[in-house]
Amino acid sequence: MIFSPPLLSIFLSASATWATQAPLGSASGTGCLSLSSTNYRTTYDTCCSGGSTSGKGSVNGVEFNYSCGRWATGTNKTPIKGVDARGCAKHCAADTDCLATSWTPRGQCFLVTTQGYSTASGNNFLLMEKTGGTVDEPAPEGGCGKPVEAAKAQCEKEAAARCEEDKATLTQTGRVECEKKMAEKCNGDTAAAADALKAQCEQEKATLGQAQETECDRRIAEAARTAEKSKAQCEAEKATIGQREKAGCEKRMADKCKVETSGAVSALKTQLEKTKADITNDMENKCEVEKSNQAKEWGVTKAKLEAEKAELQTALDALKETNAGGTASHDGSDVATRLADVGPTPQYNICPQYGGREFTTTTSSGNTARWRVNCNMFVKGHWYVDRHCPPGSIVQILRERQENREYKGLFWNHVNICHEVIPTPGTSGMYLIKTPNFPNHAFIERID
Numbered sequence: 037m038i039f040s041p042p043l044l045s046i047f048l049s050a051s052a053t054w055a056t057q058a059p060l061g062s063a064s065g066t067g068c069l070s071l072s073s074t075n076y077r078t079t080y081d082t083c084c085s086g087g088s089t090s091g092k093g094s095v096n097g098v099e100f101n102y103s104c105g106r107w108a109t110g111t112n113k114t115p116i117k118g119v120d121a122r123g124c125a126k127h128c129a130a131d132t133d134c135l136a137t138s139w140t141p142r143g144q145c146f147l148v149t150t151q152g153y154s155t156a157s158g159n160n161f162l163l164m165e166k167t168g169g170t171v172d173e174p175a176p177e178g179g180c181g182k183p184v185e186a187a188k189a190q191c192e193k194e195a196a197a198r199c200e201e202d203k204a205t206l207t208q209t210g211r212v213e214c215e216k217k218m219a220e221k222c223n224g225d226t227a228a229a230a231d232a233l234k235a236q237c238e239q240e241k242a243t244l245g246q247a248q249e250t251e252c253d254r255r256i257a258e259a260a261r262t263a264e265k266s267k268a269q270c271e272a273e274k275a276t277i278g279q280r281e282k283a284g285c286e287k288r289m290a291d292k293c294k295v296e297t298s299g300a301v302s303a304l305k306t307q308l309e310k311t312k313a314d315i316t317n318d319m320e321n322k323c324e325v326e327k328s329n330q331a332k333e334w335g336v337t338k339a340k341l342e343a344e345k346a347e348l349q350t351a352l353d354a355l356k357e358t359n360a361g362g363t364a365s366h367d368g369s370d371v372a373t374r375l376a377d378v379g380p381t382p383q384y385n386i387c388p389q390y391g392g393r394e395f396t397t398t399t400s401s402g403n404t405a406r407w408r409v410n411c412n413m414f415v416k417g418h419w420y421v422d423r424h425c426p427p428g429s430i431v432q433i434l435r436e437r438q439e440n441r442e443y444k445g446l447f448w449n450h451v452n453i454c455h456e457v458i459p460t461p462g463t464s465g466m467y468l469i470k471t472p473n474f475p476n477h478a479f480i481e482r483i484d
Contacts (some may be wrong), residue, residue, distance in 0.1 A: 110150030
């Protein structure tokens with residue numbers, strides 16, 4: 037006869053329960069340690085209700101004193117989970133180092149292996165302490181049939197309860213944790229207990245006879261098939277739950293990623309807008325500073341030009357006094373020098389101090405041109421372009437254009453509009469018109 041590990045564990049539990057019910061019930065008066073049940077609260081109430089708070093019982097021949105509402109210090113930190121009070125006592129009975137155990141209706145079992153441990157009050161605790169005594173437990177009556185029937189029923193009941201418990205655990209901890217717990221449950225019973233059960237069954241078979249032995253084997257095999265079928269069903273349900281949990285986990289991760297990505301984009305957009313505003317403010321501040329600095333530079337330049345103007349006027353007055361009664365000098369050197377520093381923009385009035393004065397300009401290639409300053413003059417009979425005066429000094433503008441022999445001069449008015457003067461083809465040529473009411477009109481005429 038061959039025992040598979042899961043069936044052996046189930047058969048051991050049911051057979052031990054059947055074998056110990058009679059003596060434990062009479063010893064304790066409540067059957068506290070003789071009851072095996074997955075309803076842990078029922079087990080606790082059996083031990084601790086009806087005015088009974090302590091008693092005596094035995095498991096696998098080992099005698100215990102039990103006390104309700106107490107627990108032991110010096111317990112192992114990691115509890116054995118998923119056992120009733122009788123199962124907790126069985127773990128302590130099988131461990132020679134175990135002195136006592138504390139059990140709770142939550143199915144948690146704490147073994148005490150520390151010498152000189154102490155006890156304390158604690159709600160919903162059941163303290164079970166070894167007395168050091170042993171109890172002779174009689175062999176089962178009626179051969180193998182009764183324990184096998186009990187084992188089969190207990191097997192089906194505990195397999196269903198274990199499967200439901202494992203499925204509930206699987207939804208929280210995942211398939212890997214479930215498989216680990218299943219392996220621990222399947223291998224939880226000790227080899228010593230298995231050997232004891234095998235020896236007991238062999239002894240019973242020797243007295244039952246061949247027919248009862250065959251029936252016993254058949255029932256054990258049937259119980260094994262039932263257990264395997266329940267296990268296969270449990271595995272299928274675990275796989276379904278595992279896939280459903282995986283799909284749900286992937287969806288939650290995708291939703292979380294979407295939310296986090298949206299938040300990151302919003303934060304980045306906000307940061308970019310802030311950076312853009314900071315850059316804009318910085319540029320505006322720098323522009324205002326540069327405008328202020330430029331205004332200061334223009335003010336300095338204007339003051340310098342005014343000072344130079346005053347010096348030139350003083351020199352001109354002195355020159356007029358030197359040549360009293362005669363005409364102004366026409367060598368043009370001072371005019372060219374002066375006009376090399378000023379331009380039509382910003383608009384500068386060169387009249388009347390340079391009215392009628394002539395000067396010469398020379399390009400880098402050696403080309404020369406002769407010019408005359410006409411004040412209060414307007415030009416007719418020519419083609420020109422109205423535009424804002426070009427940048428640069430008057431001398432610079434004339435040098436850039438003088439190599440064009442058709443270029444006849446530069447005119448500008450009081451609103452800073454310049455005319456590039458070229459005679460219109462097919463006309464009798466240009467002619468000048470006096471404009472005495474506009475003293476800012478100036479026409480520099482080419483005369484060579």
